[in-house]
Amino acid sequence: MKTQSTIVPAVPVLRPRRLLAGADADTLATQIVELAHKGAVDVVLDCVSVGFIDSHGLEVLVDAAERLIRDGRTLKLAGLSPTLREVLELTELASLFELHETVAAATGSAT
Numbered sequence: 001m002k003t004q005s006t007i008v009p010a011v012p013v014l015r016p017r018r019l020l021a022g023a024d025a026d027t028l029a030t031q032i033v034e035l036a037h038k039g040a041v042d043v044v045l046d047c048v049s050v051g052f053i054d055s056h057g058l059e060v061l062v063d064a065a066e067r068l069i070r071d072g073r074t075l076k077l078a079g080l081s082p083t084l085r086e087v088l089e090l091t092e093l094a095s096l097f098e099l100h101e102t103v104a105a106a107t108g109s110a111t
Contacts, residue, residue: 020057048079
């Protein structure tokens with residue numbers, strides 16, 4: 001019997017705290033870019049502790065998602081609050097991301 005094996009690298013998980021705004025959003029953007037440069041196939045953002053996002057935070061997420069998409073990668077968002085999910089849906093940005101209920105679901109779906 002012939003078999004084929006594939007090594008799937010670990011999926012990095014970033015866990016921002018409290019808010020995605022201002023300098024905190026810029027720091028997150030830098031971390032996502034660094035992970036992509038290190039070869040991460042997908043990046044998971046654990047949003048369970050994110051209580052607030054402003055327009056700059058949304059811009060950072062969109063830029064990061066588009067950068068990853070250009071390279072055939074995905075930014076996965078997990079643990080979104082109902083408010084954050086609604087913001088993504090109302091701004092019609094939800095389709096840029098893979099949305100998951102939990103980090104475990106997001107990392108289990110890595111390609």
